[in-house]
Amino acid sequence: xxxxxxxxxxxxxxxxxxxxxxxxxxxxxxxxxxxxxxxxxxxxxxxxxxxxxxxxxxxxxxxxxxxxxxxxxxxxxxxxxxxxxxxxxxxxxxxxxxxxxxxxxxxxxxxxxxxxxxxxxxxxxxxxxxxxxxxxxxxxxxxxxxxxxxxxxxxxxxxxxxxxxxxxxxxxxxxxxxxxxxxxxxxxxxxxxxxxxxxxxxxxxxxxxxxxxxxxxxxxxxxxxxxxxxxxxxxxxxxxxxxxxxxxxxxxxxxxxxxxxxxxxxxxxxxxxxxxxxxxxxxxxxxxxxxxxxxxxxxxxxxxxxxxxxxxxxxxxxxxxxxxxxxxxxxxxxxxxxxxxxxxxxxxxxxxxxxxxxxxxxxxxxxxxxxxxxxxxxxxxxxxxxxxxxxxxxxxxxxxxxxxxxxxxxxxxxxxxxxxxxxxxxx
Amino acid sequence: xxxxxxxxxxxxxxxxxxxxxxxxxxxxxxxxxxxxxxxxxxxxxxxxxxxxxxxxxxxxxxxxxxxxxxxxxxxxxxxxxxxxxxxxxxxxxxxxxxxxxxxxxxxxxxxxxxxxxxxxxxxxxxxxxxxxxxxxxxxxxxxxxxxxxxxxxxxxxxxxxxxxxxxxxxxxxxxxxxxxxxxxxxxxxxxxxxxxxxxxxxxxxxxxxxxxxxxxxxxxxxxxxxxxxxxxxxxxx
Ligand SMILES: Nc1ncnc2c1ncn2[C@@H]1O[C@H](COP(=O)(O)OP(=O)(O)O)[C@@H](O)[C@H]1O
Ligand SMILES: [Mg+2]
Numbered sequence: 208x209x210x211x212x213x214x215x216x217x218x219x220x221x222x223x224x225x226x227x228x229x230x231x232x233x234x235x236x237x238x239x240x241x242x243x244x245x246x247x248x249x250x251x252x253x254x255x256x257x258x259x260x261x262x263x264x265x266x267x268x269x270x271x272x273x274x275x276x277x278x279x280x281x282x283x284x285x286x287x288x289x290x291x292x293x294x295x296x297x298x299x300x301x302x303x304x305x306x307x308x309x310x311x312x313x314x315x316x317x318x319x320x321x322x323x324x325x326x327x328x329x330x331x332x333x334x335x336x337x338x339x340x341x342x343x344x345x346x347x348x349x350x351x352x353x354x355x356x357x358x359x360x361x362x363x364x365x366x367x368x369x370x371x372x373x374x375x376x377x378x379x380x381x382x383x384x385x386x387x388x389x390x391x392x393x394x395x396x397x398x399x400x401x402x403x404x405x406x407x408x409x410x411x412x413x414x415x416x417x418x419x420x421x422x423x424x425x426x427x428x429x430x431x432x433x434x435x436x437x438x439x440x441x442x443x444x445x446x447x448x449x450x451x452x453x454x455x456x457x458x459x460x461x462x463x464x465x466x467x468x469x470x471x472x473x474x475x476x477x478x479x480x481x482x483x484x485x486x487x488x489x490x491x492x493x494x495x496x497x498x499x500x501x502x503x504x505x506x507x508x509x510x511x512x513x514x515x516x517x518x519x520x521x522x523x524x525x526x527x528x529x530x531x532x533x534x535x536x537x538x539x540x541x542x543x544x545x546x547x548x549x550x551x552x553x554x555x556x557x558x559x560x561x562x563x564x565x566x567x568x569x570x571x572x573x574x575x576x577x578x579x580x581x582x583x584x585x586x587x588x589x590x591x592x593x594x595x596x597x598x599x600x601x602x603x604x605x606x607x608x609x610x611x612x613x614x615x616x617x618x619x620x621x622x623x624x625x626x627x628x629x630x631x632x633x634x
Numbered sequence: 635x636x637x638x639x640x641x642x643x644x645x646x647x648x649x650x651x652x653x654x655x656x657x658x659x660x661x662x663x664x665x666x667x668x669x670x671x672x673x674x675x676x677x678x679x680x681x682x683x684x685x686x687x688x689x690x691x692x693x694x695x696x697x698x699x700x701x702x703x704x705x706x707x708x709x710x711x712x713x714x715x716x717x718x719x720x721x722x723x724x725x726x727x728x729x730x731x732x733x734x735x736x737x738x739x740x741x742x743x744x745x746x747x748x749x750x751x752x753x754x755x756x757x758x759x760x761x762x763x764x765x766x767x768x769x770x771x772x773x774x775x776x777x778x779x780x781x782x783x784x785x786x787x788x789x790x791x792x793x794x795x796x797x798x799x800x801x802x803x804x805x806x807x808x809x810x811x812x813x814x815x816x817x818x819x820x821x822x823x824x825x826x827x828x829x830x831x832x833x834x835x836x837x838x839x840x841x842x843x844x845x846x847x848x849x850x851x852x853x854x855x856x857x858x859x860x861x862x863x864x865x866x867x868x869x870x871x
Binding site: 208209212216223531532534535536538539540541542543545627628631632 | 689696718722723726733739751754755756
């Protein structure tokens with residue numbers, strides 16, 4: 208018997224008892240649907256995070272901090288260190304400060320192309336055209352970072368004049384008009400210097416940022432503006448204060464590969480620093496999402512295993528019903544191996560139909576949810592809550608077919624071992 | 635394979651055939667040492683009472699089962715030496731089967747039922763259809779090719795079964811009570827077809843029956859009693 212004929216026959220046999228097969232297909236459908244949906248959820252969220260990282264476009268930059276060596280491994284309290292300053296992150300997070308000496312050391316480490324201390328500035332307010340003053344946070348700017356823009360351009364790192372990208376949410380309060388109107392306008396920024404005096408400076412709005420995870424609603428300055436604000440802010444402070452940085456940005460050759468990046472991290476660690484890429488930082492979130500998806504997938508797989516038992520049952524009934532048919536075919540010279548493949552392919556067909564329908568339904572639901580969540584989650588533009596990767600979709604279908612095949616082996620073996628004479632005996 | 639010198643040697647030859655079902659105290663010896671030769675082109679009836687071992691003998695001759703002891707030679711080859719694959723191939727290409735019950739796939743078309751042996755043999759669909767239609771035409775059933783097997787009368791069904799048995803141009807057709815399920819008139823029609831095949835195409839017939847009339851139409855009848863041949867070689871007119 209030719210393979211085509213075996214497959215075609217198995218296909219037809221699968222639907223000989225329509226109701227029974229439909230119910231088994233339904234069970235598979237539910238499992239595959241759930242699995243696709245939970246997978247899609249994980250894919251959607253992780254894709255959003257990846258896209259965010261990619262859109263920032265700083266895969267060649269590492270954030271370097273001084274490793275806090277005092278921190279005990281068991282998570283207990285760390286000893287007080289007068290060199291600690293407040294760092295980025297949740298309130299209360301501190302880190303040992305980097306000094307100019309540290310910056311020089313880091314610059315000397317093999318693989319570091321350039322290093323730039325991150326100068327954190329705290330603006331008091333932003334004001335446009337003598338209007339109302341609003342609080343504004345200045346984003347810790349990683350050189351080369353890009354954000355999604357509603358209008359205008361990214362800040363020009365090499366520009367000689369102070370520039371900034373303003374979040375979209377400031378347009379209305381500052382009465383800047385539309386995003387396009389705002390580009391090119393000059394705003395006033397105020398900081399308080401070390402002597403307690405409030406001073407102001409001006410900057411040009413070159414772009415308007417869409418809301419996103421990275422900007423967190425802060426304005427993005429260019430180097431000149433950061434320098435200016437930092438100088439104003441540290442005016443009158445002792446030098447030991449002005450040369451202490453929470454972190455530094457190190458650019459490295461990303462084309463050298465992940466191993467080289469890891470080696471660079473090791474060298475930084477040896478020198479007493481911690482280097483992490485943006486991807487590392489977001490990787491934690493991805494890991495948590497992966498873990499949740501894994502648990503959800505576990506439930507879906509349990510449903511699929513139950514459906515697999517349904518296949519076993521269905522096929523045992525089919526083998527029982529077709530005892531004589533199988534006996535006749537064996538009498539006519541069909542080998543046991545072919546009989547086995549007839550029944551196991553029938554199982555695989557049931558798995559294929561169920562999983563294909565389940566996956567298609569999940570994609571349909573994903574699209575539906577996508578259009579609804581687009582309206583609900585306006586703060587996260589570009590988020591597709593449930594996304595499908597062709598590889599995962601194919602993997603689900605193939606996985607279900609594999610489960611179906613396994614489920615089919617027992618009944619198929621029984622059919623293959625059947626003795627043609629006793630099957631054909633009557634009286 | 636068959637040369638002029640071999641013409642006298644029988645198609646099927648059986649010697650000292652034993653078949654025991656089961657083992658231990660429940661063992662039952664169905665055949666107790668049979669010797670039998672079937673010549674090329676011969677039609678032979680196996681008759682005897684129910685339970686005498688007729689079907690058992692036919693199953694062994696048709697290579698559907700292995701004897702407990704003794705040899706079955708087909709075309710000079712000791713069949714005990716054949717592998718499972720060779721046995722399958724031999725049954726597929728050299729034998730045709732007609733059983734008392736039709737064993738048709740009720741849901742499939744008449745044509746699909748008839749061409750099943752060709753499908754098993756791995757013949758292409760196109761050739762299957764052509765040969766299937768020819769076989770159906772031979773049995774005057776070509777107008778029923780597309781019908782479901784279920785929709786046919788008993789006599790038509792048995793003709794479909796015969797078409798299926800001769801589709802691969804077999805050398806032997808084994809028929810176990812071929813008319814047992816048919817009324818006398820249709821039974822006679824089926825008999826006529828079988829003997830016509832035997833006479834015109836030289837296909838050997840091995841017919842298990844307890845119908846004396848059918849047996850008398852065969853070249854030869856063997857009478858089985860308690861697993862042994864009781865009255866061998868009755869040459870019919
Ligand atoms: N698989 C089997 N197991 C045990 N006994 C069997 C089996 N097949 C046949 N027999 C016995 O062997 C004897 C011959 O059976 P069978 O060849 O079918 O007889 P017939 O066809 O002449 O009626 C019967 O007594 C039957 O009960
Ligand atoms: Mg019998």
